[in-house]
Amino acid sequence: MKLILVLSLFLSVVCAQGPKRRFEYKYSFKGPHLMQKDGLVPFWTYGGNALPSDDKVRITPSLRSRKGYIWGKHPVEFDNWIIEVTFKVTGRGRVGADGLAIWYAETPGVEGPVYGSQDKWVGLGVFFDSFDNDNQRNNPYILAMYNDGTKVYDHANDGLLQQLGGCMRDFRNKPYAVRAKIEYYQNTITVYFHNGMSNNEYSYELCMRAENVVLPKKGYFGVSAATGGLADDHDVLKFLTHSLDAEKSQLPEGDAGTGHITDEEVDKFNKEFNEYYEKLQKQKEEYREKHPDIKDDYDEDDFFEDEYTRDLKVIFEGQTSIFKSIRNLERKLDEIVGRQERTISAISSIPGGGTGASGGAPSGGSSGGTGSVMARHEVDTLLNTQNEITRKVRELTGVIGEVQQKTAVIYTRGDSGGGGNAPGYLDHEIKDTLKQLNDDVRKMSSRPQAISGGCPEPTCLTPITFIVFAIIQTAIFLFYFMYRSSQEAAAKKFY
Ligand SMILES: [Ca+2]
Ligand SMILES: [Ca+2]
Secondary structure (H helix, E strand, O other): OHHHHHHHHHHHHHHHOOOEEEEOHHHOEEOOOOOOOOOOOOOEEEEEOOEEOOOOEEEEOOOOOOEEEEEEOOOOOOOOEEEEEEEEEEOOOOOOOOEEEEEEEOOOOOEEEEOOEOOOOEEEEEEEEOOOOOOOOOOOEEEEEEEEOOOOOOHHHOOOOOOOEEEEOOOEOOOOOEEEEEEEEOOEEEEEEEOOOOOOOOOOEEEEEEOOOOOOOOOEEEEEEEOOOOOOEEEEEEEEEEEEEOHHHHOOOOOOOOOOOOHHHHHHHHHHHHHHHHHHHHHHHHHHHHOOOOOOOOOHHHHOOOHHHHHHHHHHHHHHHHHHHHHHHHHHHHHHHHHHHHHHHHHHHOOOHHHHHHHOOOOOOOOOOOOOOOOHHHHHHHHHHHHHHHHHHHHHHHHHHHHHHHHHHHHHHHHHHOOOOOOHHHHHHHHHHHHHHHHHHHHHHHOOOOOOOOOOOHHHHOHHHHHHHHHHHHHHHHHHHHHHHHHHHHHHHHO
């Protein structure tokens, strides 16, 4: 940064010694009242598809195969000059055509094939060639060409071999208008270009320089443009001409004719500059010594910034504000969460219906002592315990029932299956049967005489027969009882 300042200081010193500039309004046009009411541009004539308006001259619209031009009416009366042309080349395509030309020619051009103007001109043409005819991938290209009236512009090669010099620069679709500064001074042509990325009028860069070029005297300035298969708008916003008076630089002794700075002069300037610079540094140091409190990191960069730095700054500020907003949001979110937690705890401390019923808390006092109020988890524990108890009781009941059943079964089994404990009615039945049997036996033995003759012989009922009969009967009875008891036991099992 310091270096740039130093250089600019040096250049300003040099320029102060350079040619005197004078604005030439008769060779210029610019807005906002570029066009008169009758549609004319003062001191200029235009033709073809050129169309002026208040703030610009549209040399061609973005339509195919158009040509337009504008030429100064008056011949240039001064030998050295500098022109500054501000223009825009805009089109929707990634590639445009054909281009724009700035002229200084012996005669005003007429419509023709070289960017809208005639070929074989005499003088200088500076071409802004949009379209890459020779396919060298070197367009858009800025090219300066001198023609003595014999050469035909080589469109096929984009005039590459005919140029005085040139540079590859993109001049289409820029945020600001692009600018070209063409200086013709002491037979030297210098072309500077401003790429239209900023509105800073000092952002020019050197494009080409050619010495020993003799242009015709009393020529005409002009601008022309053309479109082809592709098309751009070619708009010229300003055409400013300054004459350069070389008289002052001719005054110093020696080498006056060329106007160049001699080595002696360069040494002198350098010496002066070094003296000033040292003086400045000395003063700075003195100031620092006198004011040690003041921040001594004086840096020009703090005071100047380029566009990139400015953009970065804007981005940084934007991000900082976003960061702050996020932090704010975070804080508010924390507050909300805190409130929510407090609310939840307050709700849980209020005795609910179920809690009151099981906990036996006072139903009236919502803000009663928290010591007497059961907490939720306590209630839950209590309910769980109760359920557990109920379940256990049920299990116990089941077990008891089972035990009863089993007892009953055992009991009934014991009742019916006991060998020696025959029920009483069986005894009676057996006894009755036996008694009846005895009675019958006795009756039969007490009347043997009464039945004589036809009565069967005592052989028909011998004591042996009787005893056998009695045993069989007893066995039948026993068998019957056993069968019956087994039937009953089976029936109880199902029950
Ligand atoms: Ca071309
Ligand atoms: Ca090319």
